[in-house]
Amino acid sequence: MKTRIIAKLDVKPPCVVKPVHFEGLRKVGLPSDLAKKYYEQGADEVIYIDIVASLYQREILYDCIEETANELFIPFGVGGGVKTIEDFSKLFHAGADKVIINTYAVQEAPQIIKKASQIFGRQAVVVNIEAKKWDNYWECFTDCGRIQSGKDVLEWAKEVEELGAGEIILQSVDTDGRQRGFDIELAKKVVQAVNIPVIISSGAGSLSDIKKLIQEAKPSGIALASLLHYDTLSISEIKEYLFENAIEVD
């Protein structure tokens, strides 16, 4: 099966921004424009994360999401500050196909995952994990790498699967935005720890980084941000490369 190539938009409304190590934001454009651009390049999915909703404790901005969902005939995952079943519901109605949750589930009430999955089906419930590497384990962070949770990433990955999450997006606080390669060891461990699809994010800088990740960690998908935002590579170039070299997960 081919690894999904996913464009990730980190949004600080109204703009997509590119945090480096989750800090130092740079504006890169409007989410609707970028979503359209990546759709035309052949993205398998688009992910939209309001990176400040949780931190500022405000509701995600629905207009911005509706506008981005427009003309996007591929799956659209949305997250940022999600806390209640009503939030899930509103996001689906605004055009999301999957809802992404992190902070509230990690810090306050993991049971929201179970509840949401019973109502919306597990395929629509995605858990975002921000991992930070310590000497011999990875810890879950929230709020864009600002807040520690004390939770072990591998334990948490298994827990969210058990609770009913349909998919995990794995980000690395250490490699995010640097474009110097993925944390392959982390990716491998999380992919092996669970039986649900895992999307790996944070660190792609070149075609060989992507090839190495697919061959060694066998993820279901790869989420790309900086690499696309700075036009280092386009999704069509990546897909062509993977196709020509017959790189897929078997």
Place this chain on the structure above:
Amino acid sequence: MNNIIGVINYGVSGNIYSIKKALEKAGGLVVIINTPDDFSKVDKIIIPGVGSFNDAMLELENSQLLMSLKIEIKKKSTLGICLGMQILSTLGFEYGTTKGLGVISAEVKEMVVDAKVPHMGFNKVEVLRNSALFQGIENEEFYFMHSYEVVNYTNIISLTDYFGHKFVSSIQKDNLYGVQFHPEKSRDAGINLLKNFLAL
């Protein structure tokens, strides 16, 4: 033209917005079905597909749509998408055992496969018999997003292979159609499938 499509609204679940957009892109007019009276305004029906089997049936019952939907789908061309296809079956086993609409003799069970579940992503659809729904799009990939599958032997239009496990990816019985994948999320191939449905 018989192109007014009613999309069933099931309350909290459902991805109505995406389906509506895709249908409009395909050239259809959309009416959202909220009450039994709305059925009189439409020529065809789409049952959308985000949610769990028992929640969907419960919502249909609560919204008073269940009885009229059962009658309407006997008269009008109907397309069930993902969960919308699944609930055409007799029984579902997602979070307990739930009775479906019972118009296709099938059961809905969790996928058993030596691979990651849910099955998510673009995958090939192997069309086994001629169907107007797949006219001109027989060799395309469509987007799947599910962990349950319809087990049926008599109404199959297509199968899909997921790591060696073949499952039913579309069905047809008379005027009833069901697709396990999401045409509204499958780029041009999906829009073309909706065009085919509009042209029925």
